[in-house]
Amino acid sequence: MAGSTTLALYITISCVAFVISKIIISSLLYRRWTRKHRIVRDTLSGGKLVILRSPTTQSLSTKVFMKKTMKLSNKDIIGSGGHGTVYRLAIDDTITFAVKRLNKGNSDRERGFERELDAMADIKHRNIVSLYGYYIAPQFNLLVYELMPNGNLDTLLHGTASIAKPLDWPTRYKIAVGTARGLAYLHHDCVPHIIHRDIKSSNILLDHNMEARVSDFGLATLIKPDHSHVSTIVAGTFGYLAPEYFETGRATTKGDVYSFGVVLLELLTGKRPTDESFIEEGTKLVTWVKGILELKKEEHAVDKALSCYPMDEVKKVFHVAEKCLESDPLERPTMAEVYKMLEQVNTSSI
Numbered sequence: 001m002a003g004s005t006t007l008a009l010y011i012t013i014s015c016v017a018f019v020i021s022k023i024i025i026s027s028l029l030y031r032r033w034t035r036k037h038r039i040v041r042d043t044l045s046g047g048k049l050v051i052l053r054s055p056t057t058q059s060l061s062t063k064v065f066m067k068k069t070m071k072l073s074n075k076d077i078i079g080s081g082g083h084g085t086v087y088r089l090a091i092d093d094t095i096t097f098a099v100k101r102l103n104k105g106n107s108d109r110e111r112g113f114e115r116e117l118d119a120m121a122d123i124k125h126r127n128i129v130s131l132y133g134y135y136i137a138p139q140f141n142l143l144v145y146e147l148m149p150n151g152n153l154d155t156l157l158h159g160t161a162s163i164a165k166p167l168d169w170p171t172r173y174k175i176a177v178g179t180a181r182g183l184a185y186l187h188h189d190c191v192p193h194i195i196h197r198d199i200k201s202s203n204i205l206l207d208h209n210m211e212a213r214v215s216d217f218g219l220a221t222l223i224k225p226d227h228s229h230v231s232t233i234v235a236g237t238f239g240y241l242a243p244e245y246f247e248t249g250r251a252t253t254k255g256d257v258y259s260f261g262v263v264l265l266e267l268l269t270g271k272r273p274t275d276e277s278f279i280e281e282g283t284k285l286v287t288w289v290k291g292i293l294e295l296k297k298e299e300h301a302v303d304k305a306l307s308c309y310p311m312d313e314v315k316k317v318f319h320v321a322e323k324c325l326e327s328d329p330l331e332r333p334t335m336a337e338v339y340k341m342l343e344q345v346n347t348s349s350i
């Protein structure tokens with residue numbers, strides 16, 4: 001009898017200790033979270049604004065932020081995509097943000113929003129666009145990013161008259177290395193690892209220094225090490241998707257490597273992956289370049305807008321792209337290897 005009373009006592013003490021430790025751990029985690037974030041409830045719109053603590057947001061008045069955000073209009077639009085509209089938000093002469101607005105009512109967008117938050121909240125890297133905060137309201141959600149003054153790579157490479165002069169080779173090379181560095185960080189250094197799933201030139205933004213920043217994590221997948229993600233729908237952008245993705249629907253880091261290979265070809269050739277001339281000829285950028293590389297005639301594929309470039313470097317970058325674009329994903333290098341190979345193309349310029 002005494003034995004069973006002692007046992008009951010032990011079980012009770014263990015349960016109480018377990019519950020207390022859970023409460024302590026939860027409150028410590030909450031305190032850590034609130035130290036990193038600043039939460040403001042906006043009673044007018046019924047929304048919740050979360051500003052992530054950073055040197056840029058330190059002096060930011062949330063009242064001013066909300067007031068200016070609510071006044072955003074069509075004249076402030078800097079871009080739009082499948083997941084929302086992006087506005088330029090100027091708080092004052094020194095503080096500007098890019099605000100992505102996602103309308104509610106579409107569950108895909110909701111999922112995109114949550115994925116983007118999960119994927120981005122803790123990432124701080126020189127080649128990834130920083131998230132400064134977010135706003136959740138009944139009618140719409142907002143993501144607040146650092147503003148990239150030089151826009152996106154797609155416009156810089158393929159845009160029309162508004163672009164003053166074509167990108168020179170050192171800038172293209174720097175963008176290639178920076179993007180590879182950012183992607184290698186997502187694949188290998190983030191916990192959990194992140195598959196971007198929508199690498200394309202319009203998702204590579206340029207800062208004031210023409211340093212590449214990977215953006216748009218709307219389709220990103222968080223994966224545990226050594227696992228790949230299986231999705232039931234084919235997502236991503238036509239022209240950039242790895243061939244195996246159409247068959248398996250499986251998003252893998254090697255799928256991102258393939259898409260990055262397509263971006264390298266855009267930088268080298270100045271052509272879009274779905275250029276009209278390819279469609280007319282029943283081919284595509286990847287097939288066209290592979291044919292030229294087999295003949296060892298790289299100079300025929302180089303962007304005509306590049307007036308002066310070191311042929312040996314260009315050839316090496318074509319070679320890296322070729323490896324990224326292997327049909328068999330197992331033959332493709334990892335993003336860390338791609339970054340290393342690119343870095344070695346010109347050791348003096350980085």
Ligand SMILES: Nc1ncnc2c1ncn2[C@@H]1O[C@H](COP(=O)(O)OP(=O)(O)OP(=O)(O)O)[C@@H](O)[C@H]1O
Pocket residue numbers: 078079080081082083084085086098100129145146147148149151152198202203205215216218
């Ligand atoms: N932080 C930013 N700074 C400057 N411009 C930005 C920023 N974020 C997005 N943009 C601009 O807004 C455009 C739209 O961005 P968004 O991520 O919504 O869509 P997308 O990548 O073009 O298309 P999709 O979402 O369909 O893949 C970008 O191409 C870019 O030009």
